[in-house]
Amino acid sequence: MNEERLLLKWAAWSVAVGVVVFALKWMAWLLTGSVGIYSDALESVVNIVAAGAALIALAVSARPADASHPFGHTKAEYFSAVIEGALILFAAFEMIRAAWHRFANPQPFDQPVLGLATLALAAAVMGGWALVLLAQGRKARSPALIADAWHLLSDVIATGGVLLGAGLAWLLKWWWLDPVVAVLVALNILWVGLKLVRGSVGGLMDEALPKEQVEKIRQTISANLGGALEYHDLRTRVAGPRAFVEFHLVVPSQMTVAEAHAICDRLERALAEAVPGLTTVVHVEPESEAKGHRTMRMGTRRS
Template sequence: MREKNFRWALWSVLVGLVVFGLKWAAWLLTGSVGIYSDALESIVNIVAAAAALVALVVSARPADESHPFGHTKAEYFSAVIEGALILFAAVEMIRAAWSRFANPEPFEQPALGLALLALAAALMAAWALLLLAQGRRTRSPALVADAWHLLSDVIATTGVLIGAGLAWLLGWWWLDPVVAVLVALNILWVGFKLVRGSVGGLMDEALPAGEVARIKEVIAANLGRALEFHDLRTRAAGPRAFVEFHLVVPGSMPVDEAHAITERLERALSEALPGSVTVIHVEPESEAKKHPKMRLG
């Protein structure tokens, strides 16, 4: 799975290079400040895709003595970098648009330039949707972040395309920088959400409520002769989910039977959350009664 994600990230870099070439050519043909800003944002896409590629390589390393839980959190650093780069691109777009407000200029070869821009947007949209599906399927923050980054670029490019097209058709050249600013504000919002989600992963936020509910259902369905569970804690590190909880069993239950229950629970949780790691603390009923307020299961 990791090798497959690596190939997807590599293709993202190549697609980014093609899209950047199309946008740069569109800017050279038109001279549009909106298209220029959009082309600069595509440079960010290439750098971000390369960062995701490096993160996937690092996160694929197995656990070692210095990193006993593995290197999966490396993908979050890639997502943070992508969010920061999106913010940088948005600021640059606003800066470029601001200088054009005072001196609006007509486009040079609008028809061909806008056609190339439309082709770039279509290529990005198709690739972003494929990348997003792969990232969600493999629980890869790096691929998901890269996909959302591309989708934000599609929105930006579409906005620039509409603004530039209207400016050309109506002769309202001031629309070019106006649309560029509006698109930049949207990109700022997308960048903020990406950074927020990545920081949450680095801070060991719990899994989404839906996944936690599913975990509780799986545990409850596989308790066997165990009495209850409590102190359920979850977190994610890249594509891997970590589940920890206390399992209460009768004090007279043999160790081998308690062990069999924990193995059954681990298998069931692994099927519900592929690639997950489960840690179960077994305790006798007498010990659980000492801490009734701690029960979360």
């Protein structure tokens, strides 16, 4: 419960930081009139909405399991990540639209020095917060917080590109450079949004854990399989901050239920320590169900 409150706190702070950054970017646009800065400010509106969606999703996913949702509500976070990815795509297309209009009608900036300095401050605030959020999201294994952090980092990259383009446009008087750089930044945001949607859809579709984690699970099972004959049919999936593994455990036919239960307890403890947040389901089978996979066996089957 403490961890869930912590996640909600970080998500709430994301909304507040998003409002501050948007205000700075909007001020920078009013000072310069740059289409790149304008598009960047609009993207910050997406940040605020996405952070709010993440906050709601975290509140829902924190609810305990009930009769209607016996496996909990953790997948609610993926809906937040999907929404955030979709909003990134919208922001990218909006930036391209605005850049195209300004490219056809280039205009000089009004107060470039003060405006660019304000934009740089916004990027610094957003970058620092994104790194904090990313670290906390990885620590808690929260898709919503990680998605929000990557979204913010993409915004920092976008802001850096806009700042560079606007600065060069002002120094060289190449006013067409402002919308050109904005389009390049929009394409980068588009790529980030597609990756976020891909990862979220994978979670909703019960995608397996990463290969390195699956291999760690296999090694842990093999190291703690003493007394059993083999395991097979291992399956994994991820749902929000929780991961699930299930497999069939083959034990000698003469083994008692208590002995088999002790092996299962040992395996569950070892797996929980190896992969934090892992829920293990073991289906115990008699020796007659052994499949004889060499890579999965421990001990020797009786003839």
